Amino acid sequence: MATVKASAAVSHVGRVRSNNQDSGYAGRNLFLVADGMGGHAGGDVASAIATRRIAEADGDYASAPDAAAALEGALIAANRELAETVAEHSELTGMGTTVSAVLLDGDRVVISHIGDSRIYLLRSGELSQISTDHTFVQRLVDAGRITAEEAMVHPRRSVLMRVLGDVESSPEIDSMVLDTREGDRWMLCSDGLSGVVSFDELHELLSADAGAKQVADRLVKASLDGGAPDNVTVVVIDIGDPPAPATPPLVVGSAAAPLAFGAAEPVRARGIRLAPFRAHPVQETHFEPDSADYFDELIEEDARRRRRRRLVWSLWIVLLVAAIVAVFVLGYQWTQTRFYVGESNGRVAIYQGIQQDLGPISLHELHTETTIDVADLRTYDQQRVEQTISAGSFSEAHRIVQRLEESVD
Incomplete structure (x- = not known):
C-alpha cells in the first residue's frame, strides 16, 4: 500500500x-x-x-x-x-x-x-x-x-x-x-x-x-x-x-x-x-x-483582435516599405547630382552619378565622351583617370577635363 x-x-x-x-x-x-x-x-x-x-x-x-x-x-x-x-x-x-x-x-x-x-x-x-x-x-x-x-x-x-x-x-x-x-x-x-x-x-x-x-x-x-x-x-x-x-x-x-x-x-x-x-x-x-454562446463570443473577439493586429502590422509594413522606397528614390536622385571623370573606350569621359553600384542597379551612366586619349596623358594623370576623379557638378567635371587636355604633350 x-x-x-x-x-x-x-x-x-x-x-x-x-x-x-x-x-x-x-x-x-x-x-x-x-x-x-x-x-x-x-x-x-x-x-x-x-x-x-x-x-x-x-x-x-x-x-x-x-x-x-x-x-x-x-x-x-x-x-x-x-x-x-x-x-x-x-x-x-x-x-x-x-x-x-x-x-x-x-x-x-x-x-x-x-x-x-x-x-x-x-x-x-x-x-x-x-x-x-x-x-x-x-x-x-x-x-x-x-x-x-x-x-x-x-x-x-x-x-x-x-x-x-x-x-x-x-x-x-x-x-x-x-x-x-x-x-x-x-x-x-x-x-x-x-x-x-x-x-x-x-x-x-x-x-x-x-x-x-x-x-x-x-x-x-x-x-x-x-x-x-x-x-x-x-x-x-x-x-x-x-x-x-x-x-x-x-x-x-x-x-x-x-x-x-x-x-x-x-x-x-x-x-x-x-x-x-x-x-x-x-x-x-x-x-x-x-457557455457555448459566450465561448463563441470570445472566439470572435479573439479573431477580431487578430485581424486588427494583422491590419496594424500590415500598415506598419506598408509604411516601412514606403519609407525604404522613399529613401532609395531620394538617395538615387542625390547620386545623379554627382559627376566623375573616368575612362570610356580609351578616352577621357564624364560620368553622371557615383562610381558604386547597388547590386544589379547601376548608380552612374556615361554623360560625355571626349576626344582625349587616355594614353596621351601623363602617367600620373592616366592613373587618376583610371581610378576616376570625383566632381561635385558637371561644370567642375568639365574643368577637370580641360586641365587634363592642357597637360597633353
Missing part, C-alpha cells in the same frame, strides 16, 4: 499583490490548492471557505469510489457554502475559487479539479500534467487555434470558464481515480507558479534529490525570481516508505488567517470568523461562464 513519505505546503503573496487569495492544505490523506478570485474582499474569503469545507473530507474510506464520491461531494458542498455566504454578503457577489485536490486511498489517488490550478505527477523521472485547465485559452489550445506557448502570453490567459462560487449550483468538476506507487512525487500549485515557471524548469526542480519542503520552497522561489505577479501556492507529496509521522494538518495562505468582511455583526462560516467589513478596492475578476 502506498503511503505518504513526506509532504509540504508553502504559500507566498508574490511580488505584486497586496494580499494572498490562495489557500493550501496538506493533511493526512487529503491535499489541495485553492486560488480565490473576486477582489481583495472576495478571493481570499472564497479560497478559505472552500479549503476549510473540503478539508473535512480528509479521512479513510472503504474504497476508491467512496473516496471519489466524498471528495467531489465536498467540492459541491463548498460551492453551496460560497453561494450562501454571497447571499448574506452581497458585497462578495462574483467571488469564486479554483480547487485542485488529491485524496489518497491505499494505492489509489482520487483527483477532483476545477479552474486553472494544476496537478502534476513526477514518476520515474517523467513529469506529467494530470489536470486540464478550465480556461478560455485552454479551449483555444484544445481547438487547435493557438499553441501552448501562445497560451502563456495570450491576453485572456486569466479568463476562467469554471470555478466554485455563486454562479452555478452544480458546477462541472473533473474527477478521476489513478494509481500511485512508491517513488511518485505529486505537486499541486496555483497559476502563480505554472504561469511563471516553465514546464522544463518545473521538471528540473521536482526531479531534485531533496525533501518535499525544500522542493516546495525552491518552486516558490523560482516564481519569485520570475517576478511573481500573482500569489503562488505549492503542495508537494512524496509517496514511499517509511510513512510520515502523524502531524496536524498544515494550512497555508488565506485559510490560515482570520478573514474580515461583511456586516457589522461578526458571523461564522464553518470555523472562519468573519469580522466587520473593511472597504478595499476590488480587483478585476477573471471568471466568465462556461
Whole structure:
C-alpha cells in the first residue's frame, strides 16, 4: 500500500499583490490548492471557505469510489457554502475559487479539479500534467487555434470558464481515480507558479534529490525570481516508505488567517470568523461562464483582435516599405547630382552619378565622351583617370577635363 513519505505546503503573496487569495492544505490523506478570485474582499474569503469545507473530507474510506464520491461531494458542498455566504454578503457577489485536490486511498489517488490550478505527477523521472485547465485559452489550445506557448502570453490567459462560487449550483468538476506507487512525487500549485515557471524548469526542480519542503520552497522561489505577479501556492507529496509521522494538518495562505468582511455583526462560516467589513478596492475578476454562446463570443473577439493586429502590422509594413522606397528614390536622385571623370573606350569621359553600384542597379551612366586619349596623358594623370576623379557638378567635371587636355604633350 502506498503511503505518504513526506509532504509540504508553502504559500507566498508574490511580488505584486497586496494580499494572498490562495489557500493550501496538506493533511493526512487529503491535499489541495485553492486560488480565490473576486477582489481583495472576495478571493481570499472564497479560497478559505472552500479549503476549510473540503478539508473535512480528509479521512479513510472503504474504497476508491467512496473516496471519489466524498471528495467531489465536498467540492459541491463548498460551492453551496460560497453561494450562501454571497447571499448574506452581497458585497462578495462574483467571488469564486479554483480547487485542485488529491485524496489518497491505499494505492489509489482520487483527483477532483476545477479552474486553472494544476496537478502534476513526477514518476520515474517523467513529469506529467494530470489536470486540464478550465480556461478560455485552454479551449483555444484544445481547438487547435493557438499553441501552448501562445497560451502563456495570450491576453485572456486569466479568463476562467469554471470555478466554485455563486454562479452555478452544480458546477462541472473533473474527477478521476489513478494509481500511485512508491517513488511518485505529486505537486499541486496555483497559476502563480505554472504561469511563471516553465514546464522544463518545473521538471528540473521536482526531479531534485531533496525533501518535499525544500522542493516546495525552491518552486516558490523560482516564481519569485520570475517576478511573481500573482500569489503562488505549492503542495508537494512524496509517496514511499517509511510513512510520515502523524502531524496536524498544515494550512497555508488565506485559510490560515482570520478573514474580515461583511456586516457589522461578526458571523461564522464553518470555523472562519468573519469580522466587520473593511472597504478595499476590488480587483478585476477573471471568471466568465462556461457557455457555448459566450465561448463563441470570445472566439470572435479573439479573431477580431487578430485581424486588427494583422491590419496594424500590415500598415506598419506598408509604411516601412514606403519609407525604404522613399529613401532609395531620394538617395538615387542625390547620386545623379554627382559627376566623375573616368575612362570610356580609351578616352577621357564624364560620368553622371557615383562610381558604386547597388547590386544589379547601376548608380552612374556615361554623360560625355571626349576626344582625349587616355594614353596621351601623363602617367600620373592616366592613373587618376583610371581610378576616376570625383566632381561635385558637371561644370567642375568639365574643368577637370580641360586641365587634363592642357597637360597633353
